[in-house]
Amino acid sequence: EAGVTQFPSHSVIEKGQTVTLRCDPISGHDNLYWYRRVMGKEIKFLLHFVKESKQDESGMPNNRFLAERTGGTYSTLKVQPAELEDSGVYFCASSHGPYNSPLHFGNGTRLTVT
Amino acid sequence: AQSVTQLDSQVPVFEEAPVELRCNYSSSVSVYLFWYVQYPNQGLQLLLKYLSGSTLVKGINGFEAEFNKSQTSFHLRKPSVHISDTAEYFCAVSDMTGGSYIPTFGRGTSLIVHP
Numbered sequence: 001e002a003g004v005t006q007f008p009s010h011s012v013i014e015k016g017q018t019v020t021l022r023c024d025p026i027s028g029h030d031n032l033y034w035y036r037r038v039m040g041k042e043i044k045f046l047l048h049f050v051k052e053s054k055q056d057e058s059g060m061p062n063n064r065f066l067a068e069r070t071g072g073t074y075s076t077l078k079v080q081p082a083e084l085e086d087s088g089v090y091f092c093a094s095s096h097g098p099y100n101s102p103l104h105f106g107n108g109t110r111l112t113v114t
Numbered sequence: 115a116q117s118v119t120q121l122d123s124q125v126p127v128f129e130e131a132p133v134e135l136r137c138n139y140s141s142s143v144s145v146y147l148f149w150y151v152q153y154p155n156q157g158l159q160l161l162l163k164y165l166s167g168s169t170l171v172k173g174i175n176g177f178e179a180e181f182n183k184s185q186t187s188f189h190l191r192k193p194s195v196h197i198s199d200t201a202e203y204f205c206a207v208s209d210m211t212g213g214s215y216i217p218t219f220g221r222g223t224s225l226i227v228h229p
Contacts, residue, residue, distance in 0.1 A: 003157075004157065005176065010197065019167035033216070035219070040123070041221050042118070042220055042221040042222070043158075043204060043222075044218050044219075045216050045217075045218065048214070048216055055214065056214050056216060086120075091158070093157075094157075098163050098186045100146045100163075100208070100215065101206070101216075102148060102160040102163055102182035103150075103158075103160075103217065105150075105157035105158040105159070106157050107155065107156055108157060
């Protein structure tokens, strides 16, 4: 089966610009997660979708971040406008469920805001 | 809310030596525990998991971990490491805090295996 795919793998943008990250989960996985890792720190939870519904978005840092999951398939995470502190690696993961199922991760998108 | 502590940011070790990567968590309820590995330029992959039952769990590539409820620990061990084990290792815990089982990750431990 194809794994979790993230695009782009790298993105370098200037402060104030907009960036959209995309994640294609494993087919049939209802659960989709976004995480972020700032260099050297823990992988922090951003939000969780079940199908197309946002189940938990308690980790989203502020309203500059907008996540969507169209039709319960792929997901996008848009940052607008980007700030320097948004730099990091953004990981997407999916799982079939139930709640104790391990996560399947994509390779991440490395975002650098200059 | 739960938290995960991986005290060692880097662990250097020689090939064929044993290694232990430490993980402690804080949670007041029943937990599920995971170790993931990230090789360079790849995503995280599951190494092993503890859901219930035997406190000693075995994973891929010869790794094992022991769940110690009294010490709230889930340390990862391997009796003899290979160069190919050089990677970053993440401990994760999930419980029913806040009504969901969202996994919480530690900051990772970089295992560096020297020849």
